[in-house]
Amino acid sequence: MYITAxxxxxxxxxxxxxxxxxxxxxxxxxxxxxxxxPMKLDNVATLKNLSIVQAQCVTHGLESSPNxxxxxxxxxxxxxxxxxxxxxxxxxxxxxxxxxxPEVFHxxxxxxxxxxxxxxxxxxxxxxxxxxxxxxxxLPYAPAGTPEGxxxxxxxxxxxxxxxxxxxxxAVACDLTKTSPYTIxxxxxxxxxxxxxxxxxxxxxxxxxxxIDTGAGRVPRTVKVLFRRRNAIYGTEETVTYRNDxxxxxxxxxxxxxxxxxxPALFASAVGTHFIxxxxxxxxxxxxxxxxxxxAMANTIAQERVTQYFDQTYSRTSGYMSRTYAGALPFTTGSxxxxxxxxxxxxxxxxxxxxxRIVRGSNSLLAGMLG
Numbered sequence: 001m002y003i004t005a006x007x008x009x010x011x012x013x014x015x016x017x018x019x020x021x022x023x024x025x026x027x028x029x030x031x032x033x034x035x036x037x038p039m040k041l042d043n044v045a046t047l048k049n050l051s052i053v054q055a056q057c058v059t060h061g062l063e064s065s066p067n068x069x070x071x072x073x074x075x076x077x078x079x080x081x082x083x084x085x086x087x088x089x090x091x092x093x094x095x096x097x098x099x100x101x102p103e104v105f106h107x108x109x110x111x112x113x114x115x116x117x118x119x120x121x122x123x124x125x126x127x128x129x130x131x132x133x134x135x136x137x138x139l140p141y142a143p144a145g146t147p148e149g150x151x152x153x154x155x156x157x158x159x160x161x162x163x164x165x166x167x168x169x170x171a172v173a174c175d176l177t178k179t180s181p182y183t184i185x186x187x188x189x190x191x192x193x194x195x196x197x198x199x200x201x202x203x204x205x206x207x208x209x210x211x212i213d214t215g216a217g218r219v220p221r222t223v224k225v226l227f228r229r230r231n232a233i234y235g236t237e238e239t240v241t242y243r244n245d246x247x248x249x250x251x252x253x254x255x256x257x258x259x260x261x262x263x264p265a266l267f268a269s270a271v272g273t274h275f276i277x278x279x280x281x282x283x284x285x286x287x288x289x290x291x292x293x294x295x296a297m298a299n300t301i302a303q304e305r306v307t308q309y310f311d312q313t314y315s316r317t318s319g320y321m322s323r324t325y326a327g328a329l330p331f332t333t334g335s336x337x338x339x340x341x342x343x344x345x346x347x348x349x350x351x352x353x354x355x356x357r358i359v360r361g362s363n364s365l366l367a368g369m370l371g
Contacts, residue, residue: 001033001035001047001074001341001342001343002339002340002341003076003174003176003332003333003339003340003341004174004333004338004339004340005171005172005173005174005185005333005334005337005338005339006162006165006166006171006172006338007082007158007159007162007166008078009075009076009077009078009079009081009082009083010050010074010075010076010078010079010174010176011073011074011075011079012033012050012073012074012075013071013072013073013074014033014071014072014074015058015069015070015071015072016055016069016070016072017066017067017068017069017070018057018063018064018065018066018067018068018069018070019066019067021055021070021072024052026052027052028051028052029049029050029051029077029080029132030048030049030050031049031050031051031052031074032046032047032048032049032050033046033047033050033074034046034047035047035328035342036327036328036342036354037327037328037353037354040327043328044177044328044329044330044342044356045177045330046177047176047177048176048177048178048179048181049076049077049176049181050074050075050076050176051074051075051076051077051079051080052072052073052074053073053074053075053079053083054072054073055070055071055072055073056070056071056073057069057070058070058071076174076176076181077132077133077182078132078158078172078174080132081129081132081133081156081157081158082156082158082159087156087157087158087159088128088129088132088156088157088158089154089155089156089157090125090128090152090154090155090156090157090160091152091153091154092124092125092151092152093106093108093109093150093151093152093153094109094116094121094124094147094148094150094151095109095110095115095116095121095146095147095148095149095150096109096148096149096150096151097148097149097230097281105148109151111124115146116146116147117146117147118139118142118143118146118147118168119138119139119142121147121150121164122139122161122164122165123136125157125160125161125164126161128157129157129158129161133182134179134180134181134182135180137180137182137183137184138184139170139184140170140184140185140186140189141186143168143304144297144300144301144304145280145297145300145301146280147164147279148279148280148281149279149281150164150279165184166312167279168308169186169187169188169305169307169308169309169311169312170184170185170186170187171184171185171187172184172185173185173332173333173334173335174332174333175332175333177330177332185334185335186311186335187308187311187312187315187335188311188312188314188315188316188318188335188336189311189316189335189336190335190336191334191335191336191337193334194331194334194335194336194337197329197330197331201325201327201329204325204326204327204329204356205323205324205325206324206325206326206351206355207322207323207324208322208323209322209323211319211320211321211322211361213314213319213320213361214266214267214314214319216270216271216272218270218313219263219267219270219310219313219314220263220267220270220271220272220273220274221262221263221267221270221271221272221273222260222261222262222263222272222273222274223260223261223263223273223274223275223276223305223306223309224258224259224260224261224273224274224275224276225258225259225260225261225275225276225277225278225298225301225302225305225306226256226257226258226275226276226277226278227256227257227258227259227278227280227281227282227298227301228255228256228277228281228282229254229255229256229257229281229282229284230281230282230283230284231283231284256282257282257290257294257295257298259298259299259302261302261303261306263306263310264310266314266317267310274309276305276306276309278298278301278302278305280294280297280298280301281294282294282295282298315336315360315361318336318360319360319361320359320360320361321337321358321359321360321361322357322358322359322360323357323358323359324355324356324357325355325356325357325358326351326353326354326355326356327353327354327355327356328342328354328355328356329356331356331358336360337358337359337360338359338360338361339358339359339360340356340357340358341355341356341357341358341359342354342355342356342357343355343357
């Protein structure tokens with residue numbers, strides 16, 4: 001059973017006889033699975049709200065035989081929202097500016113006459129999928145600024161949600177042992193619960209694969225955050241006469257405002273430059289100067305976005321992780337864990353049985369979990 005944080009759903013495989021498979025409602029979304037040895041105390045216990053994706057016969061003979069073995073694939077609610085056969089649709093727009101009236105948002109893109117905040121926008125998308133995801137869990141922090149220009153015409157609601165959260169350095173974490181399994185975490189944030197589990201099961205640790213994930217090809221020295229320019233007074237260039245004097249300078253070849261942010265001290269010797277586009281727009285006056293209030297907000301947002309960028313790149317100061325424990329242990333995804341896998345491994349006679357593997361970072365082990 002593989003469970004990841006973020007975009008990808010849980011995936012699991014179990015072997016069942018055809019006679020046992022026939023007893024299960026294949027369209028049920030509240031199936032339960034016990035993982036681990038129920039005779040031992042350190043058992044993951046019950047994973048809830050699972051669904052069947054498909055079942056494949058893996059034995060010779062008649063597929064309809066009651067004794068035929070089937071490899072049954074399982075998923076969670078996220079698998080229903082984003083699988084390859086169907087996706088939960090979203091048609092929504094949030095704070096879209098009217099091109100000819102740059103100080104005004106289209107009324108139909110607003111929240112009942114007021115602007116959407118990061119929280120209300122994400123809550124609106126989440127609530128549309130509430131049948132599958134449950135109650136809105138809230139955000140771990142309040143992002144700076146007001147979101148603008150988010151338009152999702154007939155796209156996957158789950159994908160849209162995850163793209164915005166990723167942009168903000170957040171992710172959906174999952175604990176399928178809970179009735180409300182989905183929460184939102186800030187990537188790389190400290191997690192006392194995870195620390196306690198590591199300490200508790202230190203004697204179960206079998207493999208701790210070391211990663212030295214710093215280098216010139218790993219992170220940049222500088223991150224430039226780009227903000228699209230918005231002419232504040234006259235609206236569109238078509239309303240402005242082109243003259244080579246101090247007035248009417250909106251005919252400008254530079255379409256964006258830039259804030260450069262230096263990498264954290266851990267990467268002080270790094271080289272190279274990365275760039276991030278922000279949704280926030282910076283107003284320019286008729287003399288082609290950025291408006292001071294927007295410059296201040298752009299600097300605040302840039303610092304926040306760059307912090308989130310390094311949180312995602314290096315999990316703040318934690319770096320990559322790949323650990324394997326003996327037994328089926330109750331680890332979950334969260335701000336410090338990107339993926340958890342429970343499996344039975346009999347490749348090593350001296351260490352056979354249930355294993356728990358936890359990973360952090362976009363490494364090959366996590367990619368392998370996703371198939």
